[in-house]
Amino acid sequence: MQVTLANPRGFCAGVNMAIECLDEAIRIFGSGIYVYHEIVHNRHVVERFTAQGVTFVDRVEDVPPNSILLFSAHGVSPEIRHLAERLQLQTIDATCPLVTKVHMEALKFARDGYHIVLIGHEGHDEVVGTMGEAPESITLVETPEDVDLLPFAPEEPIAFLTQTTLSVSEAQAVIDRLIQRFPDIASPPKEDICYATTNRQEAVRQLSETADVVIVLGSQNSSNSLRLAELGEGRTGRAYLVDSVDELPDGWNEGVERVVVTAGASAPEDVVTDCLDHLKSAHGATVDEITVSEEHVHFPLPRELRVLQSDAGSASHVDGREADRRQTDNTA
Numbered sequence: 001m002q003v004t005l006a007n008p009r010g011f012c013a014g015v016n017m018a019i020e021c022l023d024e025a026i027r028i029f030g031s032g033i034y035v036y037h038e039i040v041h042n043r044h045v046v047e048r049f050t051a052q053g054v055t056f057v058d059r060v061e062d063v064p065p066n067s068i069l070l071f072s073a074h075g076v077s078p079e080i081r082h083l084a085e086r087l088q089l090q091t092i093d094a095t096c097p098l099v100t101k102v103h104m105e106a107l108k109f110a111r112d113g114y115h116i117v118l119i120g121h122e123g124h125d126e127v128v129g130t131m132g133e134a135p136e137s138i139t140l141v142e143t144p145e146d147v148d149l150l151p152f153a154p155e156e157p158i159a160f161l162t163q164t165t166l167s168v169s170e171a172q173a174v175i176d177r178l179i180q181r182f183p184d185i186a187s188p189p190k191e192d193i194c195y196a197t198t199n200r201q202e203a204v205r206q207l208s209e210t211a212d213v214v215i216v217l218g219s220q221n222s223s224n225s226l227r228l229a230e231l232g233e234g235r236t237g238r239a240y241l242v243d244s245v246d247e248l249p250d251g252w253n254e255g256v257e258r259v260v261v262t263a264g265a266s267a268p269e270d271v272v273t274d275c276l277d278h279l280k281s282a283h284g285a286t287v288d289e290i291t292v293s294e295e296h297v298h299f300p301l302p303r304e305l306r307v308l309q310s311d312a313g314s315a316s317h318v319d320g321r322e323a324d325r326r327q328t329d330n331t332a
């Protein structure tokens with residue numbers, strides 16, 4: 001068995017920052033911390049923090065007053081921020097800056113009188129947060145067919161935005177249909193699908209050319225991992241999205257000689273290492289890592305956490321979205 005290990009894979013800058021945020025918050029406050037939604041969409045990461053005493057909640061109302069509440073990498077709507085404020089929670093915003101960028105674009109387009117067509121997956125945490133910025137001015141679409149049903153006239157001021165973790169090719173098909181229907185549609189100043197999503201997909205696209213199967217390490221609720229598995233399946237006819245190697249079904253390797261291994265942006269590297277060790281020991285695999293693109297993106301911790309680092313306990317809630325807070329360069 002020949003294994004091609006995709007690079008880049010695994011943790012992106014936003015996931016690294018969110019995990020570092022929670023680690024640091026635990027160091028400062030102890031483990032009785034609450035997180036709104038999963039810090040990142042990965043079972044191993046969530047289990048590790050749960051074992052340390054962190055509580056993940058889906059309702060801000062479930063957090064006791066005066067507690068520390070961390071907002072996950074996927075971002076939240078203003079309604080959730082205000083609710084946390086009313087409940088006197090001390091908040092730390094671990095939203096990925098590239099998600100915040102989409103929120104800011106939504107706000108700007110809405111203020112400028114545009115109706116926004118958001119391309120994304122209904123119910124995803126990020127989409128819920130973005131739509132909450134301007135609920136009256138945003139319509140969600142998932143497919144080109146959804147675009148055909150939009151009730152707007154071509155001359156109306158329309159703009160589009162996208163979720164950060166979509167399939168690049170599927171999003172482009174929706175954008176193409178939007179441009180057909182609304183030739184003057186405004187677009188985000190810079191691509192919304194983030195560098196990490198784009199790079200991981202491009203690596204699988206290039207490396208799976210001659211592969212028999214693609215293994216994606218990641219969780220089923222991880223949007224970018226799902227997109228990698230769909231891409232792998234489209235390229236090779238067979239792909240597995242698994243949290244760890246022991247979830248591969250019996251017989252997965254029948255007739256398989258060439259395997260591509262990758263990991264979603266929220267999957268830790270140790271699950272990749274475990275997978276490779278298994279493929280070597282159980283299937284005599286040889287492993288070649290191939291780098292398709294280099295990534296050098298890093299996001300600093302949010303300002304409110306840096307303040308707390310220097311003066312633990314003395315800082316109160318600071319809105320996490322100051323324009324100067326973080327780097328928002330969406331390039332690799």
Ligand code: SF4
Nearest residue numbers: 012014015096164194
């Ligand atoms: S996948 Fe992209 S948008 Fe999501 S956390 Fe990572 S860098 Fe940010």
